[in-house]
Amino acid sequence: MSSSQDVAQPRAPSAAATKEPKNEDEPFKVDPVNKKIETAVGDLPLSPVMDPSFWEARQRYQTPKAKPGKAQNSVERQFRANPFAKALATPLRQCSITHQRLPKFFLQDFNLIQHPETGAPWWVPRSLMRHESHVAEHPDKEEISEAIQKQEAAINAEKDVTTTPPENEEEGKASVVADTDTSKAGRPYGPSAYALARKDLFAAFKTEGSGFMNSHKRLFGGSSSRYRIFGGRAVWREDMDTYILDLMRREVVDHLLYLSRLCVEQARYYIVRCYGWDDVQHKHKGALLWFQNETEGEALPGPFATFDTHTRNLQGENNPVTVAVHNMPMLLGDEQAARLKSEARVFGEGSIFMLAGRRTADLQANLWRLQGYLADYRNMP
Structure with a gap:
């Protein structure tokens, strides 16, 4: 041995x-x-x-956190089922244009991605495209550094030579890499920038005399000078306001179609038909979806319309409850609303439906956000 x-x-x-x-x-x-x-x-x-x-x-912080389990008490259960409380609980962020600090839920985040052909930076609404394959979750640092160097070199070159107009005016108006049918991957780089999630604000970026003309160049105003150069020269879609609207509507419609399939195939009750407004008080308390029915001669629900009802507590007492009423043709447009009525069997008959259950909390939040994106506050009392 x-x-x-x-x-x-x-x-x-x-x-x-x-x-x-x-x-x-x-x-x-x-x-x-x-x-x-x-x-x-x-x-x-x-x-x-x-x-x-x-x-x-x-090794204390190397162990991954456990995934959120079931709610441990009634307060946590009520919080998870309340889309408004969850929206207000999101982290605070500052709008780069108005400098207002609000929960991130009320802001639209933007990131820069590199065009796969020209290498030019483009602004894209990142959170609305998180399911798209062309937005990489982990961008390559070498590619980011190379893109920055190329862009800075192009800026310096333009200062030394006289620019000439392009032969093809449509050359600079190529479709953004964010389109869903794009096969090449665009990689985001730089920090996220935030602006109020308002359609009229984004439309004002391309409207002369609005006071916000070309304000997208200030999205990186509080960032380092390295990314401020990118933000000032990045391509901003001419139709960014309607493009974001289409993405938000698509997200809502896809979610509703998914819940509709669960209701039909698995006998779930996430979407419940209400037989008139008096029947609402007998259903679970969630957002109301209203589809226009001209034969009923009803008044159209306006922006941020609500319906007052009540529920009973354990002592048998009535508790007042106010639920949101969403005018679906106004929010989704006539085409998408008609698509829901034709493709989702739960919407085949009737004009008033209620979302029920904690699983619909995210959908109710998206509907509320879409409502705020489109609403015209100038005409509200």
């Missing part, structure tokens, strides 16, 4: 290292409290490599 086996060898820290040795032949024992190692020849200082507390502190 080799004589090297008689020499005490360092060991990786473990739970057993903090306990008393099992027998007298144990070469040493670790005392993490006094930060020393007790050996046959005397006490030695404890190395951090062998200190269990060192490893515990180093």
